[in-house]
Amino acid sequence: MTAAAQLNAFLDTLRQSLGPDILSSGRQEREEYGHHTLPGADHVPSAILFPATTAEVEAIVRHANAFRVPLFPISMGRNLGLGSRAPMRSGQVVVDLGRRMNRVVEINEELGYCVVEPGVTFNALYEALQSRGSALMMSPTAGPPDGSLLGNALDKGGGSGPAGDHFGNVCGMEVVLGNGDTIRTGDGGLDMSSHPNWHVTKYSFGPALDGLFTQSNYGIVTRVGIWLNQRPSAIRPFFFTFPDDDDLQEIIELIRAMKKKTLVPTLIRATNDLYLLSSQERHPRSGAPTVAPLSLAERRDLQRRYGVGSWTVSGALYGGSDEALKPGIDMLRAHFEASGKARYIPFEDAQAMPHLHAAINSNSGRPADGELGMLKWRPGGGAIWLTPGAPMDGLMVNAFQAQCRKIALDNGLDYMASFVCGPRFARSVHAIIYDRDKAEEAARADRCYRAMCEAFRERGIFVGRAPTQYQAFHQGQRTPQVVNACAAIKQALDPNGIIAPGRYGIE
Ligand SMILES: Cc1cc2nc3c(=O)[nH]c(=O)nc-3n(C[C@H](O)[C@H](O)[C@H](O)COP(=O)(O)OP(=O)(O)OC[C@H]3O[C@@H](n4cnc5c(N)ncnc54)[C@H](O)[C@@H]3O)c2cc1C
Structure with missing residues (x-):
């Protein structure tokens, strides 16, 4: 049987055994599922399945084995900047668990x-x-x-x-x-x-x-x-802002010292100006055919308008009452302000600053969509997330940001980064926002991602979570022994290679 005949036989079998609602193979819906924000073409699935129970998932996997049809499972498929809900490759059948398995x-x-x-x-x-x-x-x-x-x-x-x-x-x-x-x-x-x-x-x-x-x-x-x-009785988000790009070195040292004391229960985030403010603004020259990244003068203007510097540090204290948390805020102020660079943003002021709402909401356990506006910084909806981490060593983390900033600017893109810090490790989230409708700009975004990865790899640093388009590339950066171990587990648990072939570089 040809692959197309096998697919049709698989879908017919599912219709007969699980009913017609189990799948959609309409062109428009398939194209919507195939859309993503990464450079390169969309990956359009050949059908989408909507199981309602574990028994139905099991039946789907057994039939997929019988007809050798590759599946791509998603939950809600909101993996924006990392592949969205598109399968690894065109033609894989998306198993959308989110629609009916939502209890x-x-x-x-x-x-x-x-x-x-x-x-x-x-x-x-x-x-x-x-x-x-x-x-x-x-x-x-x-x-x-x-x-x-x-x-x-x-x-x-x-x-x-x-x-x-x-x-x-x-x-x-x-x-x-x-x-x-x-x-x-x-x-x-x-x-x-x-x-x-x-x-x-x-x-x-x-x-x-x-x-x-x-x-x-x-x-x-x-x-x-x-x-x-x-849930604590009182939550007090805190914010400090620092003026200059290279202040990151001192910020990381200050956060490490604070996190080691275990007085702050949340991770502490250091977010740069454009990561923070792109959710509120559009690139000022968005309509132009080719767009250069913001100059330092333009960034300073933006910073002034929004009352922040090059980096904003955020986290929260939890406790029994607002009164009980006051000494904690005083302690944080003494710690960060001793640098001579930090400016404290009182919570009452922060509440009136929409660009700080994402941090207030998330640290208060409330889902909110405040950061999603950054996807509109450039037209065309292109976004790639790059997420390497680093030890909480100020010199090293600052060297990374300086090198990655240069790579972004050399590729004509704005530098947007946020470092999510614990006592030992900082996970960086680099957002590469670009116009996906312009092939030339998408090619620059792709070059930027790869060059940043290479800069990290040269220092022995690997990514944490990768966009689907780059997973094979990253798997290729590992030792053959690790790659072989992953393949051996795949062979043992999925001998016909039915589940998401190619995901995270595992065939
Ligand atoms: C502005 C912005 C900010 C963001 N901030 C954050 C953030 O703070 N933290 C963060 O983590 N992410 C963040 N993201 C990234 C992403 O949007 C979220 O992580 C989102 O929650 C992922 O989508 P999802 O939960 O629907 O997962 P899905 O897309 O459903 O799943 C993620 C992947 O896991 C696999 N998978 C899913 N379900 C299954 C299953 N049942 N069995 C086997 N494999 C499965 C699939 O391959 C899928 O591609 C952000 C994105 C944007 C655009």
Whole structure:
């Protein structure tokens, strides 16, 4: 049978066994699913499937094996800047779990966790917690509120608050493997109908399997447990702004010293001017045929208008009351202002500054779309995320930003970066925003991404999360032994290569 005949036979079988609502193969919908924000052509799927239960996912995977049809699972598919909901390659069949598998299965108030299906969005969990008057708090991202908790965690996404490490707070999964078997990880693997430990401990018997299903293509995850913290009575977001680009060196040292004391429960973010302000503005010369990045004078003008400098530091304190948090704010002010460069932005002022709302909302556990405006900085909707990290070493992190800034400017693009900092490690989020409708500008964005990656790689630094278009390139940067190990696991769990061939460079 030809590939086209196999695909048709697969879709006919699904229609007959699971009903006509299981799929869409209309051209317009396929094209919408194939659209993404990265350089290069869209990846149009040959069909989209909408399973409603784990049993239906299992049936889809078994039939896909029989007809050798490659699948591409998504949850809500809001992976903007990283591939959106387009499959790895045109022709793969998207399995959209989000549309019909969207139940909050459990909220366990006492033990502090929830169990969710792939279609539960940050907004949906927030509303579920609100409507039951829950004392629990979730960790949203600064990205789309209609993104999914499950898909974001599987792609090792990050958010705010003490539970900002999203995969780190996943405990217990249900997964349909590429060979069609359904497994429960951790204590869920006990052959019983009830599993009281499944979502409360990661230290079950045997290897910890959850990590296998992050940034990989070994299975389709149909349910996860996610730990939630108690919502504090008072939350006080804080902001400091620093004037110059090279202040990042001192900022990183100051944040490291503060985070090591464990007095600030949130990650602390250092965000540059254009990352912060692009959500409020358009590039001033957007309409022109070719557009140069903003000059320093233009950036200074923008900074003045918005009351920030080259870097803005943000985080939040949690406590029993606003009064109880005041000494903490004084302590932070003494710490950062001792640099002689930091300017404190009082919370009352920050509330009136729309460009700071994304940080206020996310650190308060409220999903919001404040940052999404940056996608309109340039027309054409092009966006690539680059996410390497670095040790919390001011000299090193500042050297990275200086080198990447030069690469962006050399490629005629604005430099937009944010560093999300813990006590040891800073994850950088570089946003390459470009006009995707202009082939020449898309080519520059592509060159910029690759040159920045190379600059990091030369210093032994790897990316964290990668856009689909670049995953094979990054896998090629690893040692053959690691690549072989990934391929061997693929062969064991998905011998016919059904799930997302090529995802994260694993065939
Ligand atoms: C302005 C802006 C700000 C952003 N800020 C953040 C941020 O602060 N933090 C952050 O993490 N991200 C951020 N993002 C990136 C991205 O938009 C979010 O991470 C978003 O939540 C990802 O989409 P999703 O949750 O719907 O996941 P999906 O797109 O559904 O999933 C992500 C990937 O995981 C795989 N996958 C999904 N579901 C399954 C499954 N059930 N089984 C197997 N594999 C699966 C798929 O390959 C998919 O491509 C931002 C984006 C923008 C544009």
